Amino acid sequence: MTLFQDRKDIVLTLRILKRDPLAAVGAMIAVAFCAVAAAVVLFGNRLVPYDPTAINLALAFQPPSIQHLFGTDNLGRDVFSRAIIAAPVDAEIAFMIIGVSSLFGLVFGSVSGFLGGYVDDVFMRITDLFLAFPSLVLAIAVAVALGPGVTNVIYANIVVWWPVYARLSRAGALSLNQAQYVDAARLTGLSRFAILLKHIIPNNVSPILVYGTLDLGNAILYASVLSYLGLGAQPPQPEWGRMVFDGQIYLTGAWWISILPGVIILIIALGFNLLGDALRDVFDPRYRK
Amino acid sequence: MIPFPGLVKFVVKRILFTVGLLLGVVAIAFLLFRVVIPDPARVWAGPRASQQTIEALTIRFHLNAPLYMQFYYYLIELIHGDWGVSPISGQPVFQSLIQYFPATAELTAAALILTIALGIPLGVVAATHRNKAVDHVSRVTSLIGLASPPFLLALILQFVFVFYLRIFPDSSGRISVFITPPPQVTGFYTIDSLIAGDWPAFVSSLQHIVLPAVALAFLTLGLMSRLVRASMLEALVSDYVRTAKAKGLMRRIVVYKHALRNALTQPVTAIAVYVAYLLGGSVVVENIFSWPGIGRYAAQAALNFDFPAILGTTIIFAVCVIVMNLVADILLCVIDPRIRL
Amino acid sequence: MPEPVLQVNDLTVAFETFEGKYSALNGVDLEIGPSQIMGLVGESGCGKSSLALAAIGLLPVPPAKILHGAIMFKGENLLELTEKDVEKVRGTGISMVFQEPLTSLNPLFTIGSQITEAIEVRAGRENSGETKTSAQAEGITWLKKVGLPDPERAFHRYPHELSGGMRQRVMIAMALSSSPTLMIADEPTSALDVTTQAQILKLTRKLVEEVKASVLFISHDLAVVAQIADRVAVMYTGMIVEEGPAIEIFTNTLHPYTQALLASYPGKESINEPLKVIPGQVPSLTRIPQGCPFHPRCSYAKEECRTERPRLKEVSGHRVACLLY
Numbered sequence: 044m045t046l047f048q049d050r051k052d053i054v055l056t057l058r059i060l061k062r063d064p065l066a067a068v069g070a071m072i073a074v075a076f077c078a079v080a081a082a083v084v085l086f087g088n089r090l091v092p093y094d095p096t097a098i099n100l101a102l103a104f105q106p107p108s109i110q111h112l113f114g115t116d117n118l119g120r121d122v123f124s125r126a127i128i129a130a131p132v133d134a135e136i137a138f139m140i141i142g143v144s145s146l147f148g149l150v151f152g153s154v155s156g157f158l159g160g161y162v163d164d165v166f167m168r169i170t171d172l173f174l175a176f177p178s179l180v181l182a183i184a185v186a187v188a189l190g191p192g193v194t195n196v197i198y199a200n201i202v203v204w205w206p207v208y209a210r211l212s213r214a215g216a217l218s219l220n221q222a223q224y225v226d227a228a229r230l231t232g233l234s235r236f237a238i239l240l241k242h243i244i245p246n247n248v249s250p251i252l253v254y255g256t257l258d259l260g261n262a263i264l265y266a267s268v269l270s271y272l273g274l275g276a277q278p279p280q281p282e283w284g285r286m287v288f289d290g291q292i293y294l295t296g297a298w299w300i301s302i303l304p305g306v307i308i309l310i311i312a313l314g315f316n317l318l319g320d321a322l323r324d325v326f327d328p329r330y331r332k
Numbered sequence: 333m334i335p336f337p338g339l340v341k342f343v344v345k346r347i348l349f350t351v352g353l354l355l356g357v358v359a360i361a362f363l364l365f366r367v368v369i370p371d372p373a374r375v376w377a378g379p380r381a382s383q384q385t386i387e388a389l390t391i392r393f394h395l396n397a398p399l400y401m402q403f404y405y406y407l408i409e410l411i412h413g414d415w416g417v418s419p420i421s422g423q424p425v426f427q428s429l430i431q432y433f434p435a436t437a438e439l440t441a442a443a444l445i446l447t448i449a450l451g452i453p454l455g456v457v458a459a460t461h462r463n464k465a466v467d468h469v470s471r472v473t474s475l476i477g478l479a480s481p482p483f484l485l486a487l488i489l490q491f492v493f494v495f496y497l498r499i500f501p502d503s504s505g506r507i508s509v510f511i512t513p514p515p516q517v518t519g520f521y522t523i524d525s526l527i528a529g530d531w532p533a534f535v536s537s538l539q540h541i542v543l544p545a546v547a548l549a550f551l552t553l554g555l556m557s558r559l560v561r562a563s564m565l566e567a568l569v570s571d572y573v574r575t576a577k578a579k580g581l582m583r584r585i586v587v588y589k590h591a592l593r594n595a596l597t598q599p600v601t602a603i604a605v606y607v608a609y610l611l612g613g614s615v616v617v618e619n620i621f622s623w624p625g626i627g628r629y630a631a632q633a634a635l636n637f638d639f640p641a642i643l644g645t646t647i648i649f650a651v652c653v654i655v656m657n658l659v660a661d662i663l664l665c666v667i668d669p670r671i672r673l
Numbered sequence: 674m675p676e677p678v679l680q681v682n683d684l685t686v687a688f689e690t691f692e693g694k695y696s697a698l699n700g701v702d703l704e705i706g707p708s709q710i711m712g713l714v715g716e717s718g719c720g721k722s723s724l725a726l727a728a729i730g731l732l733p734v735p736p737a738k739i740l741h742g743a744i745m746f747k748g749e750n751l752l753e754l755t756e757k758d759v760e761k762v763r764g765t766g767i768s769m770v771f772q773e774p775l776t777s778l779n780p781l782f783t784i785g786s787q788i789t790e791a792i793e794v795r796a797g798r799e800n801s802g803e804t805k806t807s808a809q810a811e812g813i814t815w816l817k818k819v820g821l822p823d824p825e826r827a828f829h830r831y832p833h834e835l836s837g838g839m840r841q842r843v844m845i846a847m848a849l850s851s852s853p854t855l856m857i858a859d860e861p862t863s864a865l866d867v868t869t870q871a872q873i874l875k876l877t878r879k880l881v882e883e884v885k886a887s888v889l890f891i892s893h894d895l896a897v898v899a900q901i902a903d904r905v906a907v908m909y910t911g912m913i914v915e916e917g918p919a920i921e922i923f924t925n926t927l928h929p930y931t932q933a934l935l936a937s938y939p940g941k942e943s944i945n946e947p948l949k950v951i952p953g954q955v956p957s958l959t960r961i962p963q964g965c966p967f968h969p970r971c972s973y974a975k976e977e978c979r980t981e982r983p984r985l986k987e988v989s990g991h992r993v994a995c996l997l998y
C-alpha cells in the first residue's frame with residue numbers, strides 16, 4: 044500500500060474530490076490556508092490592507108464593514124489584517140507537530156511491530172501510558188514547564204501526539220509482517236534492519252500520511268487552545284487563539300474581536316477534516332468496494 | 333446466575349491492571365517533569381521566584397539525589413497529598429484540587445448525560461433514516477463539533493443567550509449570587525438542592541449549568557451520534573438481525589432490542605475517551621463561564637505559569653480517565669457476555 | 674393433487690451492481706406440497722439463496738429488483754404484500770434456518786430467550802394465552818427435542834458457549850417451534866462436519882414429520898440432499914433445470930447438467946480413475962449465455978440449444994428443461 048502507487052490512485056482521488064462536494068471544499072480550504080500562510084511569510088505586512096500592529100485608538104471597536112472586514116479591536120487594529128498575519132504561526136506549529144510526531148511514531152511503531160516479542164510489549168506499554176493522560180491537559184502542562192514561545196508549544200504537543208502514530212505504525216507493521224514479500228525478503232537473507240528500512244517503513248507511510256492530514260485540523264485546534272491560554276506566540280505577534288482570549292472581555296460590546304478569529308480556526312480545522320475524510324475513503328480498501 | 337464467577341474474576345484482574353497503570357502514569361509524569369524538563373526547580377518555583385526559593389525547592393525535592401531516591405520521595409509525597417504549593421496563590425495544590433473537584437465533576441457529569449441522552453437517540457434515528465434530512469443535519473452538526481475550538485461555542489452561547497436574548501440572566505458561577513448554595517451532600521448543587529428541597533436553588537443551579545454543559549458536550553455529542561449511527565448500520569445488516577426478522581418479530585423489536593443492544597457495545601467503551609475530551613475542554617469552558625472547578629484552576633495556572641497547579645491537574649485528570657476506563661470495561665463486561673470468559 | 678404450500682411462478686429477480694446486471698433468478702418455477710421435503714441443489718452462485726430470501730421477503734430490495742413472477746403462499750402473492758403483512762407470514766407461515774449458526778444468533782442474549790421469542794410470536798398470533806413460564810417450559814422441551822444435552826442449563830447459555838452443531842440444533846428448534854407451514858433451510862449443514870451433518874439431517878427429518886411442516890432444503894451437496902429430500906429440484910444459473918421425486922432424479926437422470934453433477938461424485942468404482950469434471954466454468958450471473966444456459970458445457974448440445982431457451986416439460990414422471998426432450 045504505497046502512496047499513489049499508480050495513476051489509478053491519483054485519478055480515484057480526483058474523482059472522489061469531484062463527486063463529493065464537501066471533500067472538494069475541504070481541499071480548497073486546506074490549500075487556501077497553506078497558500079495564505081506561505082504568502083504572509085514571503086510578503087509580510089505588504090499582503091494586508093492595514094498594519095496589524097498599528098495602534099489607533101480613534102478607530103477602536105469598529106464593527107465589521109467594507110473597510111474593515113472583521114472590524115477593529117480595542118486598540119483600533121484591523122482584525123482581518125491581524126488574522127491574516129497570524130496564519131503562518133499556526134501553520135508552522137501544526138505542520139511541525141504532525142511532521143515530527145508522525146516521523147517519530149512511524150519509526151517507533153514500525154520497529155515495535157516488526158520486532159515483536161519483548162520489545163513490542165515494552166514499547167506498547169510506554170505508548171499506552173502516554174495515552175492514559177488526557178492529551179490537551181498534558182500538552183498544557185509541558186508547555187507551562189517549558190515556558191512561553193512557539194517552539195515550546197511544538198515540543199509540548201509532540202509529547203502528546205506521537206503515541207497515536209506509533210500505534211498506527213505498529214498495526215501496519217504487524218500486518219506487513221505477514222505479507223508474502225516480507226517473507227521473500229527474509230529468505231533472500233536480507234538483514235532485519237534492511238527489511239525494516241526498505242519494506243516495512245515505506246509501506247507504512249501512506250496510512251500515516253492520510254491520518255496526518257486529518258490530524259492537521261486537530262493540531263491547529265490544540266495550538267489555538269494553548270495560545271488562548273497564553274502559551275504560544277507572544278505579543279505583538281498576532282495569533283488566532285490569543286486574539287480570542289484578548290477579545291473576550293469585549294464580548295458584549297464588540298463580539299467580532301473574539302468570535303471571528305475563532306470562526307477562522309473552525310473553518311480551517313473543518314477543511315482539513317473534510318480533506319482527511321476523503322483521503323481515507325480513497326485509501327481504505329473496504330470503502331473502495 | 334451463571335456469569336457471576338467470571339465477572340468477579342474479570343473485575344479483579346482489571347483493578348490490578350488499573351493500579352499498575354496508575355503507577356506507570358505517575359512514573360511518566362515523574363520522568364517528564366523532573367528529569368526531561370531542564371531546570372525543574374525553577375519551573376516549580378514559578379516565573380517570579382527569587383534565587384533563594386529556587387534553592388529551597390531544590391533541596392525540598394531532593395533534586396540532587398540519585399534518581400531512584402527522588403522517585404521514592406515523589407511517590408511518598410503523592411500518596412500523602414503533598415502535591416506542592418502554587419507559587420501564585422500560595423495554596424497547597426492538593427487542597428485546591430479537592431476544593432474544586434465537585435464543581436468539575438458536576439459539569440462533566442452533566443455534559444456526559446447530554447452526550448448520552450441526545451447522542452444515542454440521534455445516532456439511532458440517523459441510522460434508521462439513512463441519507464434523509466435528519467441524517468444530513470446530524471452529520472453536519474458533528475462535523476462542526478469536531479472542528480470547533482472549545483472556546484468558540486462557549487463564547488457564542490454566552491453572547492446569544494446571556495447578553496442578546498437574556499434567557500439566562502447571569503452566566504457566571506454555579507448558582508445565582510443572591511441564593512445560598514444548598515448544604516453539601518454530594519457536592520453537586522443540582523442534586524443537593526433537590527435533597528434539601530430548596531426549589532429556587534435547584535432552578536438557579538440548573539440554569540447556570542445548562543450553557544457550560546452544552547458548550548462542553550458539543551464535541552462528544554457529535555462523536556457519539558456518529559459512532560452510534562455507524563454501529564447501528566453495521567448491526568442492522570448483521571446475520572442475527574436477519575434471523576430476528578425471519579422469526580417474524582416486529583420491526584420495532586428488531587431495531588431496538590436486537591440491533592441497538594449490540595450497537596451500544598462500542599459507545600460504552602468510547603465513554604472513557606469522551607470523558608478525557610470533556611476534562612480537556614473543561615479547562616477552557618470553565619474559565620469562560622467562571623465555573624469554579626479544576627478546569628478553571630488549570631486555565632488560571634496556565635495563564636500565570638503556575639506549574640505545580642497544572643501538574644496537579646494533569647495527574648488528577650489522568651486518574652479520572654483511568655478510573656473511567658475501568659468503569660467502562662466493567663460496564664462492557666456486564667453488557668457483553670462474550671467478554672466474561 | 675393437494676394444494677401446494679408454496680408455488681413459485683416464473684420468478685425473475687436481478688441485482689443492480691457496479692459490474693452490471695446480476696440476474697439472480699431467471700424464470701424459476703417451483704412447487705412444494707404439504708408435508709413435503711423439497712431439496713434444492715445447485716453450485717454456489719446459482720441463485721439458491723436468492724430464492725430462499727425472496728420467499729421470506731428478506732431480499733435487500735434496493736439493489737435487488739423483482740422483475741417478474743409471483744410467489745404464492747396460502748393463496749396470497751407474497752411479493753405483493755406490504756412489509757407489515759409479510760412480517761405476519763414470517764415465523765408461523767414460513768420460517769428459516771441459515772447457514773452460519775454463530776453469526777445468526779444474537780451473541781448478547783441467551784439461547785433460551787431467543788427461542789422463547791419465537792414461541793411468543795406464535796403464541797401472540799394464535800392468541801393462545803401463553804405465559805412467560807409456559808413459553809420457557811416449551812422452549813426447554815424443544816431444546817430437548819433437538820437433542821441438546823442438559824436442556825435446562827443450555828437454556829441459560831449464550832451462543833458462543835455452544836458448539837457449531839448445537840447452535841444449528843438451536844436454530845432448527847427456533848424455526849420449528851413457531852409451527853411453520855414451510856421451513857426453509859439454507860445450507861444448514863454446510864458449516865458442520867460430516868458426522869454432525871448426518872445427525873442434524875436425521876433429526877430434521879424426524880421433527881419435520883412431527884410438526885407436519887414442509888421443507889425447502891437448500892444445499893450444494895447432492896449427497897446431503899439425497900439423505901433427506903422427498904423431491905429434488907436442480908438449479909443452474911437462476912433456473913430450475915430438472916425437478917421430480919428424489920428417486921427419479923438419481924436413478925433416471927434426464928438433464929445433462931444433473932448427469933454431469935452426479936458423475937462428478939467419486940464412487941467406489943472410480944478409485945483409480947481421474948475425477949470427472951464438468952468442462953468449462955459456471956457462467957457469472959452477469960453474463961448468462963443465450964439460449965440454454967448450459968449449452969457451452971453440454972456434450973449433447975445441438976444447434977437450437979444456442980438460441981432457444983428450454984422450459985420445464987413433463988417427461989416420464991418428472992420435469993426437465995432441455996431441448997433433448
